[in-house]
Amino acid sequence: MKFICDVMLGRLARYLRIFGLDAIYIRKYEEIPHLLDKSKQYYFFTKRTKNLPEGSVLIKSDHINEQLIEALPFIKPFLEEKLFFSRCLECNAILKDVEKSDVEGLVPEYIFHTHVEFKKCPSCNKIYWAGSHIEHMEKWIDEFLNLH
Numbered sequence: 001m002k003f004i005c006d007v008m009l010g011r012l013a014r015y016l017r018i019f020g021l022d023a024i025y026i027r028k029y030e031e032i033p034h035l036l037d038k039s040k041q042y043y044f045f046t047k048r049t050k051n052l053p054e055g056s057v058l059i060k061s062d063h064i065n066e067q068l069i070e071a072l073p074f075i076k077p078f079l080e081e082k083l084f085f086s087r088c089l090e091c092n093a094i095l096k097d098v099e100k101s102d103v104e105g106l107v108p109e110y111i112f113h114t115h116v117e118f119k120k121c122p123s124c125n126k127i128y129w130a131g132s133h134i135e136h137m138e139k140w141i142d143e144f145l146n147l148h
């Protein structure tokens with residue numbers, strides 16, 4: 001399942017990526033027809049109200065927490081804990097495990113010495129480690145999913 005996020009929903013796209021969901025962020029509406037497949041395996045989160053393709057979900061709020069609550073009924077069937085923190089927040093690519101020795105010099109020295117596991121984005125080369133995603137995000141996810 002793909003989750004296409006319209007231009008005004010960039011933060012929502014990042015949060016969906018934290019969950020490891022395939023969240024595509026579009027900057028122009030013209031990109032939409034290229035992304036819609038005939039199998040209809042997508043939702044299109046948008047704030048637009050006109051000329052909407054099938055699979056569109058209107059997101060009303062301007063606040064990220066409320067946007068997530070609006071999106072939750074659509075994303076909930078696809079949430080799996082093993083997928084959390086598995087995607088690059090910048091470009092949506094699936095992160096690859098890398099050897100610790102391969103990231104020496106590429107991450108702050110303190111981080112290098114205090115962490116064992118690192119992942120790398122194959123698209124933008126950004127290095128991730130536990131804690132490099134938004135602070136306290138695991139706690140936030142637990143609380144969010146318990147509340148809703």
Ligand SMILES: [Zn+2]
Binds near residue numbers: 124125
């Ligand atoms: Zn990336």
